[in-house]
Amino acid sequence: MADPRGRRRRPGGRPAPARAKVDAPRAAAYDVLKAVRVDDAYANLVLPHVLRTAGLTGRDAAFVTELASGTIRRQGTYDAILRACVDRPLAKVEAKVLDALRLGTHQLLAMRVPPHAAISSTVDLVRAKAGQGPAGFTNAVLRKVAEHDHDQWVRRIAPTDPVGFAAIAHAHPVWVVEELRRSLRSVGAADELETLLAADNAAPKVTLVSRPGTSTVEELQAAGAEPTGRSPHALVLDSGDPGAIAAVAEGRAGVQDEGSQLVALALAHVGLEGRDERWLDTCAGPGGKSALLGALAGQRGAHLLASERQEHRAGLVRRATRTSTAGLLGVVVADGTRPAWAPGSFDRVIVDAPCSGLGALRRRPESRWRRSPKDIAELVPLQTELLVNALDSVRPGGVVAYVTCSPVLAETSGVVESVLARRDDTRLIDAEQALLSVPGVALEKVTGPLPGTVQLWPHRHGTDAMFLALLTRS
Structure with missing residues (x-):
């Protein structure tokens, strides 16, 4: 039954709350986190599909990318902050609500989103996904998060030992920090630990490879990419879709x-x-190295055999090497x-x-x-x-x-x-x-x-x- 304004009525005649209107970019970022959590998906692989499905491009797509990827990168830090703001163990918080809390925390502490917009949009998201009760809980938690900025929170909650502090400050598990510190120490660079951890949290640029004999650096430069100066075949693309570049779309160049x-x-x-x-x-899967090696082999009269144990990954290798046939002996499924x-x-x-x-x-x-x-x-x-x-x-x-x-x-x-x-x-x-x-x-x-x-x-x-x-x- 509806009232004169078209709202559904609860038994007893009271209007039901209006359904929350969810911001499309934030809903898309939530879908990415859900796929990562439920399906063990990789964010960088599921993100393009989510953006296409939602019809998001340009600034909206960039916002979704930063919101989803940044939230996943800094999940460990945000969970530590949320533990300080929640009156129960995080394991007791409904998974869909926790995903939204992490998204809201990233907006509050790492993006140029006004606090009222970050909180209200996250509350709307939770109301739509989990109901009115969790929406109120979300509002209360995010208001506590907003009381301090990122660095203030780190100083309040991080352990004092160097590894524990770095783990919270840079959102890496403690055991990963310890392994990376050992690796740096082995090359005489123990003092570079925090710089490395910070680099892990920086969104990477899209790097292209010009495959010899099928494309050239000059062709990719003409499409807007810039050589890195480190590898003779590498260029970076600051913006835009690499698939829109003809050489990439045709398999003569690639993202690598x-x-x-x-x-x-x-x-x-x-x-x-x-x-x-x-x-x-x-x-060989998914085939990037095989494609480059096949192109290099073809220029010398040599041939590369690409072997991959899994059939579906062998299919990816065949696709990646489809223009390197001059130097390709074949693609086989083998262990x-x-x-x-x-x-x-x-x-x-x-x-x-x-x-x-x-x-x-x-x-x-x-x-x-x-x-x-x-x-x-x-x-x-x-x-x-x-x-x-x-x-x-x-x-x-x-x-x-x-x-x-x-x-x-x-x-x-x-x-x-x-x-x-x-x-x-x-x-x-x-x-x-x-x-x-x-x-x-x-x-x-x-x-x-x-x-x-x-x-x-x-x-x-x-x-x-x-x-x-x-x-x-x-």
């Missing part, structure tokens, strides 16, 4: 972190005696720990091993909240087995690149040292010299935790924290 480009270039350019015809990517090829079949092999991904927290901020030390303990045996089989797959005198998108010592120098200790036919090649000798590469301070290895960093090089070791069989 510069660290991934650099480790592939080091493998492709390191000196090799004898035959140099067959290359292998043992963990790098159980090679489907004869020993000694290849001249150059890359093992981009599955890892914790703690070197890519700029692009995958949710990884810091999903990973645990147990994950690393489970990954190291797999990484070791993949490297051992890659060394069996390369001919004597050939070269293997062991790569991880993680600076964690157990996954980098720990794996390499373990393999070197058990194989007397294997030695390290100087990867640092190999990388810095690539024409057009300009980098400093790339020394890794083992002499001759390479460790890239977000705060030093603007890349993911990629590790590279080059090994050869005698």
